[in-house]
Amino acid sequence: MTGQGQEANTYAPSAEFAKDANIDAAKYDEMYAASVADPEAFWGEQGKALDWIKPFTKVKSTDFSLDNLGIKWFEDGTLNVSANCVDRHLATRGDQTAIIFEPDNPDEPAKHITYKMLHTEVCKMANILEGLGVRKGDRVILYLPMIPEAAYAMLACARIGAIHSIVFAGFSPDALSARINGADAKVVITADYAPRGGRNTPLKSNADAALLHCKDTVKLLVVKRTGGQTTWVDGRDFDYSELHAEADDTCRAVEVGAEDPLFILYTSGSTGQPKGVVHTSGGYLLYAAMTHKYVFDYKDGDIFWCTADVGWVTGHSYIVYGPLANGATTIMFEGVPTYPDASRFWQVCEKHKVNQFYTAPTAIRALMGKGAEFVEKCDLSSLRLLGTVGEPINPEAWNWYNDVVGKGTCPIVDTWWQTETGGHLLTPLPGAHATKPGAAMKPFFGVQPVVLDPQSGEEIHESPTEGVLCLKDSWPGQMRTIWGDHERFGKTYFSDYKGYYFSGDGCRRDADGDYWITGRVDDVINVSGHRMGTAEVESALVAHAKVAEAAVVGYPHEIKGQGIYCYVTLMNGEEPSEELRKELRNWVRTEIGPIASPDLIQWSPGLPKTRSGKIMRRILRKIAENDYGSLGDTSTLAEPAVVDDLIENRMNRA
C-alpha cells in the first residue's frame, strides 16, 4: 500500500511496486551523480540504447554562452528514427500491438496495429510523400485528428528525413497558414473531418481556407476519416486512400545525422508570434525513450496511455517517439474525457487494461467535479502508475487522483517539462522516490536545475528557497534552435540569465531539496495545460476594427488552472455590449482557435500605464485575480484614476 510516510503528505511507493521497479533510490543517486560528474561518459553509454547506422564518437558539444550558443549531441553519429521506432522491433515483436486506436465513438471498434502493420503503413505513407515530391530536409505539416495516420505520417517523415510540423487540429485556418508559411512546407496532411466529443471539426475546409494564404505549390493530402462531404481542388488535393491502394509497402530508411531536424513544433512565448521549436533526431529520441522507460517504470508488455494530442509535445514524446522506441504498446485516443460521459477515460483503461495512465491536471479537476461514481463503476485494477503534466496540480486534485483513481496503490509522477525540453526534466522516479502532492520533485539524469534570484541572477544554493528556474547544462532532448531564427533562440532562453537556460517558470526548492513549480514568471499563461502567449491574444483582439487597445492576463480558474482575462479599450464612438463581447470572443476563436477563447472581457476606457506609456501588467493581474487590495506602488502611473475604474468594474468577483 502507498501510505503516508514519516513526513506528513509524503507518499512512499508500496513495497510491492518498489520491488519490481526499474530503479531504486540508491541506483538513482548513483546514476544521477554519474550523469552530472561526467556527462560524456554517461550519455555515451546510454546512447548505445539506440540503433545507429554510423555510431557516434563525439557525445556532447554544448555551449550556453550567447556568443557561441550551440547544442549538439552525438553529432557525428547517423541513424534513422523510424527504423528505431519500428524496424528494429520486427524480429522480436512484429506481432505485438504497437498502437491501439480508440475512436471518439465508443461503438466504433478499436484498432490494434501490430509492429508489422505499423511498418507497412509507415512505408506506404513514406512512399506517398515521396511521390508528392517530399525529400530529405523538406517540411510537411500535419493537421490531423488523433488517428493512427498521424503516427504513420510522423514516422514516414522521419523515414525519408523530412521534417514534420504538427498543428493541433483545434487551431484556426489563420494559425495553420502562419505555420505552413513559417515552415515553408511542401505538403500538408489533413483529414476530411475530425470527430471529437461527438462533433466533427471540418479540417479539410479549414485547410482549404488556410491554403488561400499559402504558395500555390503546397499540396494537400487528405485522409478520409468520416467520408463527409468536402470540396476538392484537382491537382492540389490528393486522396490518401487512393494513393495508399497503390503505394509500395516497403521503403528504405534514409541515413540522417543525429543533429538533422526531426520536427518543428510551434509554441507560444511571452512576446510576438509563436516560435518554431526545433528538435533533432538522435538526442531527442534517446531522451524521449529513456524518460519513458524510467519515469513511467515501463516494462515489456505494458499498455501505456498518454491522453495528450499529438499536436502537443507530450503527444510527440509520450504517445509516439518514446513508447515506440521502447517497443511499447501505446494508445491513441481520438476523443475527450467527457464523451459520451465522464467515465470515458476509465472505460478505456478497463477495456484496454492500461498499466500506465498519463494526463493533465485540468482533466483530473474536470472529472473530479463530476463525481467519483464515474470512476468507481470501472475496473481499474490494471493501473500501476499515474502521471500528470502540463501545469501545477493542486493537492486536492492530486489526492483525488491518488485515492479515487489509483486506489492509493499507484505512484503519481508529476512531470515538469516543456516543448523546448523534449522530455521530462523534473519528476519523481516511481519506486525510487516518495512523492509529495504538487511537487515535481527531482531532476532526471543529466539535468542540473538551479534556482536563481530573479533580480541579481545569482544562484541560490541554500534550501528552502524560491526563485526562477534555470538549467545549468544541456541534456540530449533540449531544443536546438528556433526555426529560421537562431538569434531569437539566444534572446529568448539565454540572455536574461547569462550562461543558463531560462525556463520561464518560477519554482520553490523545499528543505529536502525537492522542486515545486510555482508557474510562469513571464507573459505566458497556461490554460487547461495549453500554453498561450498573452501577446498573441492581444494582437488578435486589436486586429478587430472596434478595438483600440487590449491587455490580456491570466487569472485563477477552478478547472482550467488559468483563464484568459482581457481588458479591452474600444475605438472612439464604439459602445460596449454583450453582443460585442460575444463577437470578440468569436473573433479570437477564429483568429487563433477555441483554446484562446477569452473567459472574461472587461471594458476598459483606459489601461494603467507608466508615464513612458508601458502597460502595468502587474496591476492588471492583481485586479484579474480579485486581489486589488495589494496593488503595490501605483505612484508611477500616468493616470491613477484609471485603476479605480478597473477595480470598480472588475469581472472576477469570485
Ligand code: WTA
Ligand atoms: C507548465 C508541456 C507545473 C510550465 C509538457 C511549463 C508544468 C509549461 C508542469 C510548458 C508540471 C508543464 N507542473 N507546471 N508538472 N508541466 N508545466 O511547452 O509552466 O506545452 O513551462 O509543455 O507548462 O508547456 P508546454
